[in-house]
Amino acid sequence: MLVLALALACSPKGAVDDSGADDTGTSPGEDPSADGAWAVGTDATEITGSWDVDLLVQAWYPRADADGSVYMYDGFGQGTALDGGTAACDGPRPVVVFSHGNEGMRWQSYFLTEHLAAHGWVVGAPDHTGNTLFNADSSRMPELVFRRPVDVADTFDMLVARSADPADPLYGCVDPQAGYMVVGHSFGGYTALAVAGAFVDTDDVAAICASEGGWLCDDVAAWAALHPDQTIWDGHDPRAWAAVALSPAAYETLHAGLSAITIPTLIQVGTLDEITPWASTVQPIWDGLQAQPRAAALVDGAGHYSFSDACEIAATFPDCAPPYRDPAEVHDLSRTLTLAWGLQALGDAGAGAWLPPDDARISWQEP
Secondary structure (H helix, E strand, C coil): CCCCCCCCCCCCCCCECCCCCECCCCCCCCCCCCCCCCCEEEEEEEEECCCCCEEEEEEEEEECCCCCCEEEECCCEEEEEEECCCECCCCCCCEEEEECCCCECCCCCHHHHHHHHHCCCEEEEECCCCCECCCCCHHHHHHHHHHHHHHHHHHHHHHHHHHCCCCCCCCCCCCCCCCEEEEEECHHHHHHHHHHCCCEEHHHHHHHHHHHCCCCHHHHHHHHHHCCCCCEECCCCCCEEEEEEECCCCHHHHHHHHHHCCCCEEEEEECCCCCCCHHHHHHHHHHHCCCCCEEEEEECCCCHHHHCCHHHHCCCCHHHCCCCCCHHHHHHHHHHHHHHHHHHHCCCHHHHHHCCCCCCCEEEECC
8 A cells, every 4th residue: 555655422403692602612504625723833742552662642622822933754745734822612613523534644544634723623633653754664454453443443542631731822622521523544444444333353354355455455464463352343432423534445354244323424535536536446345335324425637635634745746747636625525525514413403504515526425
């Protein structure tokens, strides 16, 4: 697989108060395609995860003021987020945890994470240590297949801890009981689906791999050899209340567990994606889902890296030029769908006006 070289069950509903605001921190009926009303702050914090691995976690949040310098992501990318600052949280905000792609970075899709924060969401994204641009280690892939979902849960725990600290810029921003929406790209799409409830059955993976092959076959086999008594591995975090998988990978690993996902799940993929193609990789994932509601959006002319900021970082990716659709167009479509999906899951009836999208560039799949 090519890499990005430079990715208490709760279902909270928004109760609208007399002021017109709701208990999710969003504005009912807002336009998910529009620029958000908030300036965005961002910072990075190192934590030690549950697997005793150090993780660098990026946070994005609505900022209390718009004064400051624009943040540079590890010297590679620059969006519109400002460096640090205090979050604007009069009460808890809805939360997203984002998982990057294989050898990607926590900030690889800042087109999306910044958009969500500008609409009042708090977003956390870990570097999956051992699987980033800066520290990729192929020998750790068996570990990463199973550790990545735990990194996501650890990231939410970190946001909860920061929210409980009166000295932290995120103080008061996160309700630990309200859970989060999980979003991921490519290997992160696999991660998001695992967090959402898709368990891994190593015996089933072995059978699929023997008949069809697959990207993570050797890695799951290596893990199974070291853990012969653990044939079922469940990375589900019941605090996740919705999932969005962008160009998800590793059908062979998810196969047996996909039907266990019960939360609202949206898939997005490009028609020109040659790394996780719809027909051979993503449609089998879609076919295995039973969640209600669920949907898949096929974006005409989008490639695999169209759901990241790869083209802002290095325009040498094939996805950056014709016949691929302009990445800026794909970004607008993807962030609109992602935010609308989250708002709908939070109970915002107005989000239904955007789902399914009335857009000829998107082929919409529903059960």
